[in-house]
Amino acid sequence: MGSSYRKIVCNGYTRNFRAAAEIVEVPRTSPAPGQVLIRNHFGGVNASDVNIAAGVYFSDGTFPFDLGCESIGEVIEVGEGISHLAVGDYVVSPSLGSAYAELIYRDALQVLKVPTCSPEVMTAVVCGSTASVGLNSVGQMGSGETVLITAAAGGVGSWCVQLAKLAGNHVIGTCSTEEKAVELRRLGCDRVIVYRNEDLGAVLSTEYPNGIDLVFEQVGEQTFDTCVDNIAQRGRIVICGFISEYTTGPKPVTSPRIYHKLLWKSAQLRAFLFSHWPDELPGHIVANLALVESGAVDPLVDRRVFSGLEQVVNAVEYLHAGGNSGKVVIRYP
Template sequence: MSAINAGCTASIGLEVVGEMSSGETVLVTAAAGGVGSWVVQLAKLAGNHVIGTCSTREKAAQLEVLGCDRVVRYRDEDLGTALKEEYPDGIDLIFEQVGGTTFDTCIDNVARRGRILICGFISEYQNGPQEVLAPRIYHKLLWKSAQLRGFLHSDWPDRFPDHLSRNIQLIEDGLIDPQIDPQPFLGIDEVVNAVEYLHSGKNTGKVTVQYR
């Protein structure tokens, strides 16, 4: 399941939509989640410097195990400040899944000719879109020749077979460690609880529901 959903979302997003190359600086928001943990590992395999955001020390430790070069725990330090101070030239490729002020920070810190890939906005899923009074963002993108790209993996069915086959091989070769959250959810009656658990931000890796 992780190779099908999270893995293909990560690989198609990075390589097809995000046009990832080697030697780039890549930022992954919600990096400890099911998709994010795949993105971190694939970006490292491609020879990139990877920054990941997460909430807790436990998640940060796991991201370091997966090869993250810099982990920003957003509850303990400001992401925008860290990026401005440590990456003054900006971020080449941003895999954004959080939305809200995290998205704003990504816009402010994308590199010249950089790409921001929107794969989700989990901070707004439960409460709906935030109403924001702020300058429009196109001038920030224009003066950097930066690009903002939306991505739904379901719009790329023709890419799934090749990416799935390769991702499974990466797992078998020990090059990717799919992260599955250990919290048990059993049966269809637990689906709502699983979704609420996901939205709580407590998960590390893919949240799954087992059917018997």
């Protein structure tokens, strides 16, 4: 390997990811004491990449900063004072700035050793933890409930579908195409709503007149409003995101405040970022990795191949165009 490597950085806030992303070459150095140097094999593409580039969260205004979220790769050099990791070990790095770089330097205590290096294993850490923290810690999911997952065919959504089914629930999933619906049925979704073909509100009000016990909401706008209208008595709406407004910014609305709809049902809104549950994350990650290893969860990874840093922007735009079924991944040669 050469004396330098490349990564993608952001030099100014914008919701236009193509304008934000810049490939730069930086010198390769030896890892500091307590650090490991990792050669990435796969990087995770996330809808929130746009929010990070826009400075919506996870940025203190210092430029440039590294873009991307999670990655999985191989330790190629170990700094002094490290005994639990060795050259050749596979590790997942869940921290910001990991996905869009050929090499990354990380504190050895901030990466997780895993038995194999694959996109499926990588999904257990961020996608899986987002799903399990959201459903269990935040949503207090039980068994025998009716659970609605919006954007169910995405990386997080497909994890939610499977976790909700494993818990013994009736699972409804929304998606945009029949091709995605096929995947969701394969994963065990009881009722798939292709929203381009069916009206979400009409289906929920007709087929589920008692309402939805737990909603895992990722879309926003009209989808969110429909979820509120169809929540059950004592139901919970867990807000994981609102991808419909990521590239445009917040959209003003003029309507009665939401408590007019929630109070009479004793319903609740609960928003979360999984990183705000640091005390619970290790347990979630270990459990999710075990589910993948045992075959109880089949992580859905999108079939389209994006290779190298040059394809990162295309991959982010592909995700936001709704083309993916499952986790979108960057593969490093």
